Amino acid sequence: MKFGYVLTVIAICFFSVDCTSSTSGTELRKASETLTRILELYDAGHGNLFNETYPHQEENKVTYLAGEDNAEGKRVAYLWPTSGVFSGVISLYKNSRNEEYYDLLNKKLIPGLENYFDSKREPVCYQSYITRAGESDRFYDDNIWLAIDFCELYQLTGEQQFLEKSVQLWDFIQSGRDEKLGGGIYWCEQKKASKNTCSNAPAAVLALKLYEATADRKYFQKGLQIYEWTKSRLQDPTDHLYFDNIKLSGEIDSVKYTYNSGQMLQAASLLYKITGEQKYLKEAQKIAASAIQYFTSDFTTPEGKKIHLFKNTGNWFNTVLFRGYEELFYLDKNPEYIHIFRDNLAYLWEHVRDKNGLFGKDWTGEKQERHKWLLDQASLVELWARISNFEENK
Numbered sequence: 001m002k003f004g005y006v007l008t009v010i011a012i013c014f015f016s017v018d019c020t021s022s023t024s025g026t027e028l029r030k031a032s033e034t035l036t037r038i039l040e041l042y043d044a045g046h047g048n049l050f051n052e053t054y055p056h057q058e059e060n061k062v063t064y065l066a067g068e069d070n071a072e073g074k075r076v077a078y079l080w081p082t083s084g085v086f087s088g089v090i091s092l093y094k095n096s097r098n099e100e101y102y103d104l105l106n107k108k109l110i111p112g113l114e115n116y117f118d119s120k121r122e123p124v125c126y127q128s129y130i131t132r133a134g135e136s137d138r139f140y141d142d143n144i145w146l147a148i149d150f151c152e153l154y155q156l157t158g159e160q161q162f163l164e165k166s167v168q169l170w171d172f173i174q175s176g177r178d179e180k181l182g183g184g185i186y187w188c189e190q191k192k193a194s195k196n197t198c199s200n201a202p203a204a205v206l207a208l209k210l211y212e213a214t215a216d217r218k219y220f221q222k223g224l225q226i227y228e229w230t231k232s233r234l235q236d237p238t239d240h241l242y243f244d245n246i247k248l249s250g251e252i253d254s255v256k257y258t259y260n261s262g263q264m265l266q267a268a269s270l271l272y273k274i275t276g277e278q279k280y281l282k283e284a285q286k287i288a289a290s291a292i293q294y295f296t297s298d299f300t301t302p303e304g305k306k307i308h309l310f311k312n313t314g315n316w317f318n319t320v321l322f323r324g325y326e327e328l329f330y331l332d333k334n335p336e337y338i339h340i341f342r343d344n345l346a347y348l349w350e351h352v353r354d355k356n357g358l359f360g361k362d363w364t365g366e367k368q369e370r371h372k373w374l375l376d377q378a379s380l381v382e383l384w385a386r387i388s389n390f391e392e393n394k
Helices: 003-016 023-041 079-096 099-116 140-157 160-174 197-214 217-234 258-275 278-295 315-332 336-352 374-387
Strands: 186-188 191-196 245-247 296-300 306-310
Touching: 023 079, 023 336, 023 374, 079 099, 079 140, 079 374, 099 140, 140 160, 140 186, 140 197, 160 197, 186 197, 191 197, 197 217, 197 258, 217 245, 217 258, 258 278, 258 315, 278 296, 278 315, 278 336, 306 336, 315 336, 315 374, 336 374
Parallel strands: none
Antiparallel strands: 186 191, 191 245, 296 306
């Protein structure tokens, strides 16, 4: 499918939403406009693929892999940022219910993802780079994010193919668990040196979502097991937030990222939703309060408004953190955290967005990046779409 068609679809979406009558409509417009910039500027020109950055860097070496970046030839984006576009469009479809986004998912994004699907090694899953370039590392967390997306698509549409894909990926994810350190899932299939919060916390979320989708008790039991292992091994008891990983030696990497705590916040919220046990709600609320204190700083905008601005922790990481706050809000109806994210997004749009309509990682806007990363844009599509679901006065 050509991008000209996709841009026509997005233009239709602009006119299908009242973008001026409410905060939620304005946020959907911002999500849609950012998606349009992605489709215009990151098009790789073949295979429904994207480029990693804009402006495009043919020799750009990524640094988020488990080992050296060995991709050669005319380079395209890796799986992680590509899957971020998928998440963003799903969120736009969910919160606008505009069928044109569903068309975009089926005709552009899902076919594009198939470039990464490795059907030769078992269990099958998505590998980190396109298969035509040869075998590449397969990350458990990459596949968890996609499995969550496919499960959500199933819940939105009832189409069995999406549930089957989520379950297929779940089988791969489970192959990454063993009894070393008492359980837990590794980060990378080819580099089994650590068990990370980013491969366990979202696995708990996925399992609980699969339980909601199927009512199969085994998924609840697995979700609870993974949640409890992650809490016992990787939580900082002083502030309820989560460390990054534990090495097989038992050494803890104590760095804290927003998304790790965000996924445990979401998992605790889901456990409360399913079981009604107050301990999970209390745990979720403790994480929620602590994360704002730890990951934000007091900031005054040029307009004189005082906000809690997120530190330089990454757009996608903060978006995944918001998934946890969203889940919690449905339970306790506390709008405080929604307002904090909304303040951040308003500041980003007015003061950090560049002349191309793109965003960097530094939410203060002080550090400028010449090459803007695809995932930094895609995650904000998701975040604007998600937050549009909340009325301003809630």
